[in-house]
Amino acid sequence: MSAATARATNTDFVLAVEGLTVSFEGFKAVDDLSFYVDEKEIRVIIGPNGAGKTTVLDLICGRTKATEGSVKFRNKELTTLNEHEIVRAGVGRKFQTPSIYEDLTVFENLELCYPRGRNVFGALFFKRDQKVINKVRETAEMVNLLDQIEDSADLLSHGKKQWLEIGMLLIQDPALLMLDEPVAGMSVTERQQTAELLRRITADRSVIVIEHDMQFVAEIADHVTVMHQGKILAEGTAEKVKQDPKVIEVYLGH
Amino acid sequence: MSNFSLSNLMTRQDVLGFVVLALILLVVLPLSLDVMRLNQVGKYLSFAFVTVGLVLCWGYGGILSLGQGVFYGLGGYALAMFLKLEASSPENTSIQSTPGIPDFMDWNQITELPWLWEPFHSFGFSLLAILLVPTVLAYLIGFAMFKRRVSGVYFAIITQAISSILTILIIGQQGYTGGVNGITDLQTLMGWSIRTDYASYVFYFVGVALLFVCLFIAQFITKSKLGRILVAMRGQEDRVRFSGYDVANFKIFVFCVGAAFAAVGGAMFTLQEKFMSPSFVGIVPSIEMVIFCAVGGRLSILGAVYGALLVNVFRTVLGESFPELWLFAMGLLFVGVVLAFPDGLAGVYQKYAAPTVDRFLDKAPLFRRWPSSTSHSEPIKAS
Amino acid sequence: MFSDYSATELGSIFAMQGFAGLILFAVFLLMALGLAIIFGQMGVINMAHGEFMILGAYITYLTSNVFADYFPALFGGYFFVAMVLAFLAAAALGALVEWTVIRRLYHRPLDTLLATWGLSLLMQQSYRSIFGAREVGVEVPDWMAGSFQVTDFVELPVNGLFVMCIAVAVTLAVYLLMFRSSWGSRVRAVVQNRPMAGAVGINTAKMDRMTFALGCGIAGIAGSAFTMIGSTGPSAGQDYIVDTFLVVVFGGAASILGTVASAFSISQAQSTMEFFLGGSMAKVLTLLTVVIILMFRPQGLFTLKVRK
Known part of the structure; x- marks a missing residue:
């Protein structure tokens, strides 16, 4: 790790990934990957199944430990931190399948993600004051769940669970938001509403999105990174990568 | 501090539950049972401390500990050591070859009080030890396990191994621990006989009072954000990490609370039964306490009390008439x-x-306006 | 602690204790194999595993009595019949238990632990009611009773060697079954992806039942072996369950090689320390060591690193 870490220098980027590698029993799921994300940039990662897209997000947010390389968030090394420390540094992650607290209500789900009282005693003596309530209701409104704020989260439809999870991220107010297939499994209307929601919430932060829907990608992306077999195949604007012959061959062609 | 008002801490059903339990334990049972039976109830209630702790660890936190007997036993032994030293004054033990040490040490040719026993001459130290020894042990186990993300069945098996280790140690080192018989023949507490009917009554009520202290602490924990984090962790441990929480710390906390409760229960057992033995430390009692909790309801702190009471009453009734049917x-x-x-x-x-x-409470004058839920997502009106 | 003994004495002590450890190893291994299949492949905690072993031991005891009473001429061979019967009885009971209890609890692993503990109490009390509380022993056939004199100090009992052979044979059979047969690959398919295995036409419910039955059946064989080295009582199985679980967890569930290595190291450590420290301290130290190692390597000694 030391060689790669030495290579990583301080930058103006929000996120600087350099030489990132992870291998599972010799199989390199992510192989010497480097890319940079600007302030307020929306970066979309595309690629065929098994290209290592989700693994990259796992590596950034600390769910999987890197074998080699460096991930710097605002020049802070993340590869040595635990998941909760990375979250507290300002990185939020949405999972592919909606991952919410089904035994709690919508309100409690959002409240739990409110960034205060995060240690044991802070949580024990956490006070549900007006500020918290207002913030939770405001967030619920933003993700169209105000009507169902008292409902148990397991009663929500699939699409609304996705929104709730986005809301849970918003209330954390992360500087870098990572979304893994945010519109997968949604109806057409829900898709449009989600796209609209994403446009609103991405305005003042950097975002990394994994997505398959090329139309959706073209709509939101500043930059697109195409991954294949753990490596970067192409990078650039949506228009540019769409015309890249290598990309057409491995991904868009079929 | 509107957040900590009683109506945020308890729903009206909770209030009713606490009142009914208090009436049963403080009025109905003392008035209807003779002192021997009441003493037995006191013994059963000492298990309720463990089951309430298990509700927090297992029901809320999803951490199944099969080693709660360890903490119960350590709490009980800490008090038993103090009482044994008091019962082993040089005058009381003048017939021994070494007067002034507990009888079982004398039988095992030990001629000097082991250093580990020395501080238990002090009542204050012993009280502290009842709480601290088990809690610190729980902290160490919890830290080692949960920081390494050992959980689920692995944790259960390892706690079981730990209770097995402690039992073997206690039985094996009989010169220092009293061995398989445990520490027996406890007589007085600060010169006051613990074997009178009056003492039995006092211990019963002290036990009930302490149990209610634990119940209130447990209620406070379950209704706090920490309680909701535990519930969230049980289903989606990974997600809780990504909400910015250090999951291990919450598990360690709740495991320590469970251990401290169990230790108080163990000490109450020693007081009421006048002995402590390894048969309350090992694998079998530990898992039995889990079933008391499951019978009462793993998600209900009041249910856990009834579980401990009813299963033990059932056991006593069955054991007196058909012992072979008990298993x-x-x-x-x-x-x-x-x-x-x-x-x-x-x-x-x-x-x-x-x-x-x-529906009944809707009509009851006392309860009508008490909220039926403690979750207020509406802005709280200034009052 | 070694200074009281001469070098040759020490050598013999280690050899003798090592061999005693090998018998313990055989029982651990047989117990752990069944448990590893059930836990490693199905994620089910079978706390009644020791009682399944004891069932095998009682079956062996009954068979030896039947042979002694009705076929005294064939007594020398009763053990082989007993082993087969022990396997069948334990497997049949296992299938029944899976069908009535376990299959309802696959998504609640901690609850299988409690339910099977309850089952172990039921089984223990049944044994007590049927066979009495006293421990029973079997008569060892003549050909197994002797021992080989290796040196002046070291002698190896035949029954111990025999038990080890059984353990090795069963291990080999399990390995072949799990990793070289189509049945084994179906079992492993169910473990890795239940819905997918169902989708390609594997009857997952039936696989579960057969896997559980197989694990219990091997415990039955362990029971047969157990009668050679100890006496059988209603609650004798309970003494083994925690140790066996540690063997499985220590070896890394789902790895047969791991189970073998872990059963070997734990039994050898315990047996050798037993001579110098006495039984209880040896057990404490062994358990403590395993617990501490597991804290640093919770996934066990022999597991692959895979993407979750």
């Missing part, structure tokens, strides 16, 4: 509760009785 009954209880009533008695109450009780 069958216990076995069936394990299988049946898990298969048919995973939420225990409290679950049955919630499903069948609670709606009726709620």
Whole structure:
């Protein structure tokens, strides 16, 4: 790790990934990957199944430990931190399948993600004051769940669970938001509403999105990174990568 | 501090539950049972401390500990050591070859009080040890396990191994621990005989009072954000990390609380039964306490008290008339509760009785305006 | 602690204790194999595993009595019949238990632990009611009773060697079954992806039942072996369950090689320390060591690193 870490220098980027590698029993799921994300940039990662897209997000947010390389968030090394420390540094992650607290209500789900009282005693003596309530209701409104704020989260439809999870991220107010297939499994209307929601919430932060829907990608992306077999195949604007012959061959062609 | 008002801490059903339990334990049972039976109830209640802790660890936190007997035993032994030293004054033990040390040490040719026993001459130290020794041990185990993300069945098996280790140690080192018989023949507490009827009554009420202290602490924890984090962790441990929480710390905390409760229960057992032995430390008692909790309802702190009481009453009744049936009954209880009533008695109450009780409370003058839920997402009106 | 003994004495002590450890190893291994299949492949905690072993031991005891009473001429061979019967009885009971209890609890692993504990109480009390509380022993056939004199100090009992052979044979059979047969690959398919295995036409419910039955059946064989080295009582199985679980967890569930290595190291450590420290301290130290190692390597000694 030391060689790669030495290579990583301080930058103006929000996120600087350099030489990132992870291998599972010799199989390199992510192989010497480097890319940079600007302030307020929306970066979309595309690629065929098994290209290592989700693994990259796992590596950034600390769910999987890197074998080699460096991930710097605002020049802070993340590869040595635990998941909760990375979250507290300002990185939020949405999972592919909606991952919410089904035994709690919508309100409690959002409240739990409110960034205060995060240690044991802070949580024990956490006070549900007006500020918290207002913030939770405001967030619920933003993700169209105000009507169902008292409902148990397991009663929500699939699409609304996705929104709730986005809301849970918003209330954390992360500087870098990572979304893994945010519109997968949604109806057409829900898709449009989600796209609209994403446009609103991405305005003042950097975002990394994994997505398959090329139309959706073209709509939101500043930059697109195409991954294949753990490596970067192409990078650039949506228009540019769409015309890249290598990309057409491995991904868009079929 | 509107957040900490009683109506945020308890729903009206909770209040009713606490009042009913207090009436049963403080009025009905003392008035209807003779002192010997009441003393037995006191013994059963000492297990309730463990089961309430298990509700927090297992029901809320999803951490199944099969080693709660360790903490119960350590709490009990800490007090028993103090009482034993008091019972082993040089005058009382003048016939021994070494007067002034506990009788079992003398039998095992030990001629000097081991250093580990020395501080237990002090009552203050012993009280501290009751709480601190088990809690610190729980902290160490919890830290080692949860920081390494050992959980689920692995944690259960390792706690079981630990209770096995402690039992073997206690039995093996009989010169220092009293061995398989435990520490017996406890007589007085600060010169005051613990073997009178009066003492039995006092210990019973002290036990009930301490149990209510634990119940209130548990209620506070379950209704706090920490309680909701535990519930969240049980289903989606990974997600809780990504909400910015260090999951291990919450598990360690709740495991320590469970251990401290169990230790108080163990000490109350020693007071009321006048002995402590390894048969309350090992694998079997530890897992039995889990089933008391499951019978009462793993998600209900009040249910856990009833679980401990009822299973033990049942055992006593059955054990007095058909001792050979007890293991069958216990076995069936394990299988049946898990298969048919995973939420225990409290679950049955919630499903069948609670709606009726709620309608009744709507009419009751005392309770009518008490909220039926503690979750207020509406802005709280300044009052 | 070694200074009291001469070098040759020490050598013999280690050899003798090592061999005693090998018998313990055989029982651990047989117990752990069944448990590893059930836990490693199905994620089910079978706390009644020791009682399944004891069932095998009682079956062996009954068979030896039947042979002694009705076929005294064939007594020398009763053990082989007993082993087969022990396997069948334990497997049949296992299938019944899976069908009535376990299959309802696959998504609640901690609850299987409680339910099977209840089951173990039921089984223990049944044994007590049927066979009495006293421990029973079997008569060892003549050909197994002797021992080989290796040196002046070291002698190896035949029954111990025999038990080890059984353990090795069963291990080999399990390995072949799990990793070289189509049945084994179906079992492993169910473990890795239940819905997918169902989708390609594997009857997952039946696989579960057969896997559980196989695990219990091997415990039955362990029971047969157990009668050669100890006496059988209603609650004798309970003494083994925690140790066996540690063997499985220590070895890394789902790895047969791991189970073998872990059963070997734990039994050898315990047996050798037993001579110098006495039984209880040896057990404490062994358990403590395993617990501490597991804290640093919770996934066990022999597991692959895979993407979750």
